[in-house]
Amino acid sequence: MSDVTADGGTQHPPRPTLVPAWHHVDDDAPDGPGSAHDPARDDDATPPRVPEPPASLAPSRQPAMWLVLAGVAVATAVTMLVGARAGCFTLAGLLAVAGLCRATIPGPGPVGITVRSRGLDVFFFLAPAVVIAFLALTLDQGEI
Template sequence: MTTSAPPRSGAGRTAPSAPSQRVMWCALAGVLLVCALAVLVDALVAVRVLGVELAVLAVVRLVAPPPGPVGVTARSKAFDVVFLAVAALAVLALSLAPNIAPA
């Protein structure tokens, strides 16, 4: 008489893949680029790059499948997208204000 052993837990199943951290590392690289631009080139250029980065992160958060990219997801998708888009628009609008750059 042969008895088969009960299946081990997880046998035959693939482990769920860990969420990709690519977006988080790209966002961090963007922030480091903004810091380098502010020091080496011009603060106004750095602020505009920051505004573009925030807009790109808003779009990424909008189109990413649930649960969302690591490092960008904080609350609900709607909250994250609105917050990032408003921040991007505010930063870009303020960077276009007259007399912002020293003469």
């Protein structure tokens, strides 16, 4: 596609790059004349800058996600060292605790385990916990 129209060569301004508003393509550009950080270039074509997401969304500040990961590692270790039934109960307990935390913690909730609406998150944590616990109870230990 060309920037020149068929009516005699009229130039159109280049199209803006299609990136999300929070993604700043020019963050590493030096501040100087003609750069995106130049305050003298304050025209109507430049959209206002959108603030960065809060620092609490940084991966190092999400203890719920790390605790769930540690719980899965513990459930795996229990399965290998003790047995499948104990590992299933550990995993079911982890899911139940995550569901109860999502149900009771106010606000937007723990960032690592908040995915959908509160009701759906609680359902998708507690329902597998019940199913896994039931399957662990019906597990025949003689065949393992």
